[in-house]
Amino acid sequence: MVRKPLPDPSPQRRQRGFEPAGGLVKAPVRAVGETRGFAVARLLxxxxxxxxxxxxGKTRPVKIGYGKGGMGATLTLLVKAAEAPMVQMALPHLKDRVNAVYGYAAVSHIHLTQTAATGFAEGQADFAPAPKVKPVPAPDPAILARAQGVAEGVGDPALRAALEQLAQNILSRPRS
Structure with a gap:
């Protein structure tokens, strides 16, 4: 009588280790995107x-509606009412950029849907403001003098300037 080996009671483990979260949610995100008309999820x-x-910073893609033949889609963008005229002027350029993602002239029209600053629903039109640029502080004169001393013997002016900049960056780096 030949005995069959008993099945292993432990659950099957993957031998690849950790997987990136993007790989785990790729298929569900694509399925949801396709129901809204986004065949290329990269657009979202x-x-x-x-x-x-x-x-x-001024727009959000809402949906893509395709015609009967599948060509000549209409992209609907959500935009604040105050920003709509400026976005309207940039639509030809935006259409070219969107079609470059698809690889062919998939989008023939872009429709703007305007909203107030608060949006239709909570968080739907949460447009981020432009990031503020921090002014660069003037370097410390002592650090400048040390950086010039480091690059003092170099004959090539471009190389000397690059070495001075590198020394300034290293010397002004905060110590942790």
């Missing part, structure tokens, strides 16, 4: 790269 996830920082 990387909107700032697609539209550019300026337009991405």
């Amino acid at each position: 996830t990387h909107w700032a790269e697609v539209a550019g920082e300026d337009l991405a």
Whole structure:
């Protein structure tokens, strides 16, 4: 009589280790995006790269509606009412950038949906303001003198300037 080995009671473990979270949610995000008309999920996830920082701060993609033949889609963007005229002027450029993501002329029209600053629902139109640029403080004169001393013997002016800049960066770095 030949005995069959008993099944292992421990659950199956993956041998690859940790998986990135993006890989685990890729399929559900794509399925939800396709129900809203976004066949290319990159349009939603990387909107700032697609539209550019300026337009991405003013707009949000809402949906894409396709015609009967599947060509000539209409992209609907959510935009604040005060920003709509400026966005309207940039639509031809934006359409070219969106079509570059698809790889063909998928979007033929862009429709703007305007909203108030608070939006239709809580958090729906939460447009981020432009990031504030911090002024660069003047370097300490003692650090400048030490950096010039480091690059003192270099004959090439471009190389000397680069070494001085490197020394300034290293010497002014906060110590932790």
